[in-house]
Amino acid sequence: MHLALLSNAETPNGKAAIGQLLSRCNLQSSAGAYIGSEPAPQEIFFTQTKNIYASIGYQLDLYLDFEDGFCIDVFHQALSKPFIHLSGGNTFRFLNAMNQRNVANALINYTAQGGLLIGVSAGAMLLTPSIITANLCGDPNDVGIENLQALNLTSFLFAPH
Template sequence: MVNLALYSDQIIPENSAIDARLIALLQSQGVGNHIGYVASGPDPSRRFFTERQAYYRRIGLDLSLFHDLDAEPDVSDMDALFACDAIHLSGGHTGGFLARLKRAGMVGPLKEWATRGGVLIGTSAGAILMTPTIAVDALFSDGKPEDVVDGEALNLLPFEFFPHLNGKPNFLPDLVRYSRHTLRPIIACNDGDGLVVSQGQVELIGNPLWIANGETKEARQIEPGLLNILSV
């Protein structure tokens, strides 16, 4: 079964609840605190990596391995990444991130590692990549998710994920409209909200919205059975 942590962001203090659940998840899996970092795009100065290092250091986790998808493939680098206790997929441009993963031949190995129980952490774009498609990312550039082609992602979850719901007032009505075009439900999060997936269950942290068939439900209104993903 998959072990996943999906953050809308990792900036504001409200993420402390997700941080605590991530630490508990790592402990429940009997692994350590060493996290590998997969960059969504070029980071030559390692500025974004350094920021994440500081974030994880504050909660007692060690982000020390930087995996560059644009570098020449190296078996030892891949082995080192998949030997980590958890892997962090960074935020950034979702489409560009997916293209880099595909070009580096990483989609299959990353999915296999996660389905074997490796702890996968995603922030914003990295969280979207855990779902069947990156279609919802189109809303960040004023596009329509239903028009997205070749958006297939890691497909570790049976729903779509939308971060930064509080970023623009039109995001929610646009997601409701899109939900009439897809058979998959959408879980949408404000910054500070997120999800932790383990033991076939989705734990909603904060107050994410469940959007399906043109309707929305708050976290407390979601029937527990809808959050059972034992088939994944």
């Protein structure tokens, strides 16, 4: 299982951490997928993140989110990529949308089969047993989600920033 939990991918250290991890994983392709925490009509954050990956020699060539930008076929394409970037944003909203699409087990299986998940902020908290620490980052629970259980891919919680 390959995981990266980052507070910020835009810093020199964040970029270096992603670059080192990707370079050590013997990837079959340098192109990965981006899953946004919420819809981004102009894909501003996707474009910024694509530029980060390009600066370290990798690509993000597939975008989706679990709300308006969700398509099960595109999700399956994402699962065929060697790495998936889980964006930052509102952690409660991200978990709620992931649960509504019922894709948690697919992401867990993805990592069990050697796929790399790179979570930044909210995306990182999704990799832990629970997103209870999202309150510490100032995320409001506007979606009213009660079950804060996340992907449980780590044995620890994460509080970015």
